[in-house]
Amino acid sequence: MGTITEKMAYPSWWYRGSRPSSDDQYFEILCRIIFQTGLNWVIVEKKWSTIKLAFCNFGINEIASFTDRDVKRLLVNKGVIRNQYKIQAIIENAKIFRQIAKTYGSFQAYLDGFDKSNNYAKVVKALADTFERIGPTTATLYLLIVGEDIKPKRIY
Incomplete structure (x- = not known):
């Protein structure tokens, strides 16, 4: 991925060194990429602890159970990125993620x-076809971050 100087230009969470150890960790990374898209990563980094708390530490089952009331709660929370489409995508993706984990045993499987x-x-x-707000570029980045041996066409 480059030299240490090059790595410093990117968020530290991109450099895991190993695969996530749980489905919730895989899901959190997916959500972080969704929030990240179109924004400077520093903005997301500064808000991440509040976002994580507001989204139940990215517990898949908890988020899959979110209702319209939860969406409204998140949209008025100044500590999170208040993009309704991203919030709704994360809720829908939790449902999809939960089904995949149930079908295959884990997301890693x-x-x-x-x-x-x-x-x-x-x-x-x-x-890209399965998850909302994930396209080929963000899917490639996701695979790179979760420790898959993918060769990006460019360094992100």
Whole structure:
């Protein structure tokens, strides 16, 4: 990924050194990328502890149970990124994530079940087609951050 100087230009959470150890950690990274998209990463970094608290530490089951009342609560919370589309996508993605984990045993098992040849093309497409507010570029970044051996077309 580059030299230490190059790494300093990116958020520290991008450099995990290992795969996440739970589905909730995989989900939190997905959510962070959704919040990150279109914003300077410093903004998200400054608000992250408040965002994490407001979203129940990114517990998949808790977020999958959020209602319209929770969306309204989040939209008035000045400590979070108050983008209704991103908030609703995170709730919907929690439901999808929960179903994937139930079907495959874990999200890691789901990822491991893919043909990863051709630089993860099938995985990137599946993630972009499955999750809301995730496209090919953000899917590639996600795979990189969660420790998959994907070769980005460019350094993010």
